[in-house]
Amino acid sequence: MFALYKNDHHFKSRRSDRLFHKIGEFLTEHRLDPSPTNYAFVHHLLSNPESPLARTVAELVQVGAKLTLNDIEKLGGGAGExxxxxxxxxxxxxxxxxxxxxxxxxxxxxxxxxxxxxxxxxxxxxxxxxxxxxxxxxxxxxxxxxxxxxxxxxxxxxxxxxxxxxxxxxxxxxxxxxxRRDPLTGLPNRRAFEDAYREHVAAGGMPWIAICDIDHFKSVNDRFGHVVGDRVLKAIAGTLRTQCDGHLVARFGGEEFAVMMTNVGRKQALMTMERAREAVASKNYRLRENDMPLGALSFSSGVTGTRLGEDLAEVYRRADALLYRAKNEGRNRTVSE
Known part of the structure; x- marks a missing residue:
């Protein structure tokens, strides 16, 4: 039990560290002071990459612009629209x-x-x-x-x-x-997923939860830009919705998705996620503009069952640790307890 806690805590710390370093890199790149206002602004950008504010900043950055304090003061209002x-x-x-x-x-x-x-x-x-x-x-x-x-x-x-x-x-x-809906993919967002989970568990349900993460997604954005990256997110979201029909598919943020499978056992849950994974990996993705191959796309996922009345945060930690294992074992795979 102690070892499991250490692994979960370690994984959570790694994620927090990555976000902290990304915020620091952004501030350094734009020569911004690490003030609470600037930190909160960049935290919002990186935590909500599909928000209107984040998209506006991305367009500015793509043309080589450097953000100033005045820019942050002008743009900051977009976060509360x-x-x-x-x-x-x-x-x-x-x-x-x-x-x-x-x-x-x-x-x-x-x-x-x-x-x-x-x-x-x-x-x-x-x-x-x-x-x-x-x-x-x-x-x-x-x-x-x-x-x-x-x-x-x-x-x-x-x-x-x-x-x-x-x-x-x-x-x-x-x-x-x-x-309650992700504007890019049209899928329910994290808030809607959490509400649905609470309602299902309150009614005595014990669903299976999968946390999915697109493999090497940063490379797609770096090589082809955010416009193509958005298309990839929408394509994979559509495949997950189709292959997981009858279950709740949500976008948690960035390249991470979650699936809540109800009225199924471990075998059916794994079959559902494997079917979705294979559907994504088998497609031939090309650029719309010039038909150039985009390369192979895949996702990794961690799948776990739930216990009666268990809080979603606990379930998420287990699924996230299994996802991390899938990444370490080579990606493009489903790992379960």
Whole structure:
């Protein structure tokens, strides 16, 4: 048990070290001070390579530009675009609810007033009838007509607010879906994967989890650029989605994907991942522009089962350690417990 903990801790430390060194290299290359602001900015770029901010920076870097502190201050706002959009939708929702509450208060007040006036008119009508006075009906008609006009106005306002609320609900659903989906591949992102895992485990499920990593992906980006690298990510994402049909495939970030296989045992889980691995490795990848061969592409994966109620972080550590083993054993392979 202690040895396993040491291996997991060592692997996690290696990943953290790699990220730390990449951040340092970026800061050094662009002659930026290692300040908290600059560190956080570069950490966001490297941790979210498909974000609009990271893509903008990549385009600048590709043409030989060096980032300055002013650039970081100008670009830094891009990191919170999704948050600002979500905040705006929430504010609009709050305003819609306030308007709806106001309409309902008005309707309740008008209804209560109409009830009082109607009761008073009924009492007067009864008294006048006993006295032989016929004109009390005119007051009753006037009250009823005024109430009907108020009701029609309220219905018009309510219809408008309801229509706007329906449109806003659709926008909120789209924003929620965007927040849970990887924009490049269209796959669910890490947040969506974590939520799905929690729901499945809470219902008593014990899925099998695979962590996949594209082999030598940095070489693809270095040789052909990020545009081709993006195409590779989308192609492999599509193959994983097809070969793992019926299971949840998500992009965790960078060149790493995760698969949650439910209602299967170890044998079926391994067969699924082997089928996907072979499908990726057997394809002939070429550049769209000149039909030049891109070279062989493959991925390695670590596959592990879960225990009842086990936290995803623990499962991920095991699968990640198995993935690391697959890389050390030559890549383009699936390793399981």
């Amino acid at each position: 999704s948050e600002r959009k979500a905040h705006g939708l929430v504010s609009r929702t709050h305003n819609q609810l306030e308007r709806l509450e106001e309409i309902m208060r008005t309707i309740r007040a008008d209804t209560a007033g109409f009830g009082r006036d109607l009761q008073a008119s009924a009492d007067a009508l009864r008294d006048n009838h006993d006295k032989g006075v016929p004109n009390t009906l005119e007051g009753l008609i006037r009250i009823t007509t005024a109430m009907m006009e108020n009701v029609q106005q309220a219905e018009t306002r309510l219809e408008k607010v309801t229509r706007e609320a329906s449109e806003l609900r659709l926008q909120l659903e789209e924003a929620r879906d965007d927040a």
